[in-house]
Amino acid sequence: MNDAEVLMNPNDLVQFLKKNPEYFTKDDILRFCEENHVEMVNFRYAGGDGKLKTLNFAVSSKEQLDTILSEGERVDGSKLFSFIEADSSDLYVIPRYGTAFMDPFAEAKTLNILCSYYDGNGHPLASSPEHILRQAEASFKKHTGMEFKCLGELEYYIISKEETFYHRSNRIGYHESGPFCRFCEMRTEAMLMIARAGGKIKYGHAEAGSFTKDGYYYEQHEIEFLLTSPILAVEQILIAKWILRRLSVKYEVEVSFAPKIAIDRSGSGLHIHLLAEKNGTNVLIKEGKLSDTAKRMIVGILDISDAATGFGNTVPTSYLRLVPNQNAPTYICWGEQNRSVVVRVPLGWVDGVDMAADANFGLKRRSEKATRQTLEFRVADGSACIYEMIACLICGAIHGLGMNGALTKADELYASRNIFNEECTSFLKTLRRLPISCTESADALISKRKLLERDDIFPPGVIDDQAAKLRAYNDSCLSERLRRDETLFTECAEQYLHIN
Numbered sequence: 443m444n445d446a447e448v449l450m451n452p453n454d455l456v457q458f459l460k461k462n463p464e465y466f467t468k469d470d471i472l473r474f475c476e477e478n479h480v481e482m483v484n485f486r487y488a489g490g491d492g493k494l495k496t497l498n499f500a501v502s503s504k505e506q507l508d509t510i511l512s513e514g515e516r517v518d519g520s521k522l523f524s525f526i527e528a529d530s531s532d533l534y535v536i537p538r539y540g541t542a543f544m545d546p547f548a549e550a551k552t553l554n555i556l557c558s559y560y561d562g563n564g565h566p567l568a569s570s571p572e573h574i575l576r577q578a579e580a581s582f583k584k585h586t587g588m589e590f591k592c593l594g595e596l597e598y599y600i601i602s603k604e605e606t607f608y609h610r611s612n613r614i615g616y617h618e619s620g621p622f623c624r625f626c627e628m629r630t631e632a633m634l635m636i637a638r639a640g641g642k643i644k645y646g647h648a649e650a651g652s653f654t655k656d657g658y659y660y661e662q663h664e665i666e667f668l669l670t671s672p673i674l675a676v677e678q679i680l681i682a683k684w685i686l687r688r689l690s691v692k693y694e695v696e697v698s699f700a701p702k703i704a705i706d707r708s709g710s711g712l713h714i715h716l717l718a719e720k721n722g723t724n725v726l727i728k729e730g731k732l733s734d735t736a737k738r739m740i741v742g743i744l745d746i747s748d749a750a751t752g753f754g755n756t757v758p759t760s761y762l763r764l765v766p767n768q769n770a771p772t773y774i775c776w777g778e779q780n781r782s783v784v785v786r787v788p789l790g791w792v793d794g795v796d797m798a799a800d801a802n803f804g805l806k807r808r809s810e811k812a813t814r815q816t817l818e819f820r821v822a823d824g825s826a827c828i829y830e831m832i833a834c835l836i837c838g839a840i841h842g843l844g845m846n847g848a849l850t851k852a853d854e855l856y857a858s859r860n861i862f863n864e865e866c867t868s869f870l871k872t873l874r875r876l877p878i879s880c881t882e883s884a885d886a887l888i889s890k891r892k893l894l895e896r897d898d899i900f901p902p903g904v905i906d907d908q909a910a911k912l913r914a915y916n917d918s919c920l921s922e923r924l925r926r927d928e929t930l931f932t933e934c935a936e937q938y939l940h941i942n
Contacts, residue, residue: 452638454478454544463540463640468511471539475507475553482552483507484545485515487535487559488571490523492827492942494684497535511537514557525569525907533567534560541677543639547688554639556677569901571829572673578833579672581897585840588718588725592832593667593816594679597649597710598686598824599703600625601696604659615652615662623648628693629663635685641678642668650769651708662708669717669816672836676828679712683942698939699824702759705924705931709763711770711823712754715788715816716835727813732778732787735843737852740776740785740817742842743835744855747774747784747821749894750834751877752887752908754822757938758917761878762924762931763823766862771820773873777857783820784876790815821876825941830904837894878921884912 448460456463458478459470474480485497497515501507513536520531541556559567566573582590608621620626629646637643644666651662667678683699690697702709718725718739726736743750755761763770769781776785791814799805822831842848854872861870877883887894887909894900924931 452634453640454638455542463542466539466542468508468539471511471542471553471555472504472507474542475501476504479551480553481550482545482548483510484552484554485510485535485537485557486554487557488680488829490525492680494680495522511539514560519559519567523569524911525903532562534562534564536560541640546635546638546685568898569904571827572676574900574904575672575676575829575833575836577897577899578836581899582718582836582840584897586718586843588720590672590716590718590836590839591669592672592675592714592716592835593644593669594675594828595664595666595711595713595715596679596682596699596824597662597664597712598697598699599651599710600628600661600663600690600693601698601703602659602661602694604654604657614650615648616650618648618652623661624659625661625663625693625695628689628695629665632682632686632689633665635689636665636678636682639678639681639685641681642670642674644668649708651710653704653707655704660703660707662710669715672832676832679828696939700759700935700939700941701755701757701823701825702762703935703939705762705928709768709770709823711763711820712826712828714819714822714832714835716819716839717816718839724813724815726815726817727790732815734849736787736815736817738842738845738848739839740787740842741848741851741855742840742845743785743817743819743838744774744776744842745845746834746838746841746890746893747819748874748877748883748886749890750819750831750838751821751883752912753827753830753834755877755883756825756827756880756912757941758880758915758920758924759935759938760823760825761880761917761921764821764876764878771876773861773870773875775855775857775861775873776852777859780857780860781820782860782862783857786818786820788816788818825938827908827942830900830908833899834894837896837899840896841893879917879919880912880915881918884909887912 455474458474481501483499486494489495499510514534517533517535518531519526519533535557537555537557543554545552545554558572559570561567579590633643633646646665649662649664653660686697726733764772766772771784775783777783778787780786877886891905
């Protein structure tokens with residue numbers, strides 16, 4: 443990391459240690475804590491419910507701090523994951539030094555550090571969500587020789603008491619500014635905290651959803667991150683969710699990442715952008731056009747997309763978002779700049795065109811620029827088990843890159859326009875539909891399990907456990923009932939308001 447990168451990096455440890463977090467060592471953490479008078483250390487790790495857990499340590503000596511940083515601590519895995527039995531539940535949580543950041547909410551000087559799970563034999567816990575994603579990432583590299591990178595778009599609602607000040611009821615709030623966007627300052631405060639915690643943010647903005655109901659005001663926002671490795675992509679979302687929820691207490695509001703909180707209003711998705719790199723070069727574009735590699739990846743992801751809902755859309759209200767004409771996918775296809783598809787190819791900045799020069803009277807800058815093209819998976823939502831869901835996408839990409847006839851399939855599944863336009867009626871009849879309930883999602887997950895279990899990415903028990911959770915909702919006919927009965931929907935939406 444050069445001096446300029448250190449100077450502009452808001453993370454306290456980067457500023458102090460003058461190095462990239464991936465090179466942090468135990469001695470670096472000890473020195474930082476000693477010289478900055480850190481009083482508390484928190485181990486943080488995601489449980490089976492997708493939320494960050496906390497184990498607190500009051501720092502009493504350098505020796506004690508050295509011990510916990512070297513050896514981690516024991517936890518009861520049966521209280522964290524449903525697939526771990528109580529009679530063999532002891533796990534270790536081991537800190538990963540490069541994830542350390544100062545807690546923005548603690549009164550005492552407190553260092554947070556993310557941890558990995560290890561079993562009683564000292565091996566990475568094969569069934570832990572983080573390890574599943576690491577296995578998927580390694581498998582992609584082994585089979586393709588390429589690196590997989592991704593980012594998330596985190597959508598959420600802020601829920602407050604209704605006020606008449608600059609009232610903006612039931613209007614499209616996309617990219618709205620204050621004072622018509624009431625909570626833009628809360629969003630920007632959260633973004634600064636996330637950045638100090640190590641999150642790499644692209645931008646934030648108000649989203650389309652804005653409405654009032656029963657004396658409450660609902661305002662939708664989005665924070666989009668920068669491309670990075672799969673593990674970091676997931677963990678910056680987890681930290682962002684934690685920060686937004688903690689910050690909501692200060693603002694006396696609630697924050698919800700639920701997929702659907704009002705039957706006739708915009709839901710909240712968790713869109714994932716992804717790409718593959720070979721020797722640092724984005725391989726999705728070749729000679730100015732979408733490459734065959736990109737098309738093969740798309741087809742593989744489409745083929746596995748129904749199973750991916752098993753980890754990406756995990757509550758009954760998820761399937762009220764996946765309906766026609768709601769800017770969410772329903773049928774399995776892909777397209778360019780098309781929001782009714784499962785995989786969208788968004789604008790990626792045109793090679794050879796310098797718009798900044800045109801906008802700034804001939805401003806000169808570097809002539810060559812790397813393509814920023816990504817593929818956008820539009821199905822998942824805020825209920826997602828994010829580690830496992832992205833692992834599913836990687837499994838799909840591997841599957842597509844090795845699939846016979848993938849390019850022909852890509853042509854067959856290409857949607858040139860909104861698939862619900864009248865002229866697409868015949869095309870629509872050729873497409874498979876995404877699951878419409880948790881029950882159907884479980885069936886799809888079981889049917890595609892061989893693709894997920896290759897290279898020991900997903901342990902069989904994890905697939906079985908997730909399918910059992912989904913089937914327990916017994917929601918085969920629930921979506922239609924919820925659409926007809928607003929009272930029933932309100933009860934259901936409240937139940938899943940703070941899922942994951």
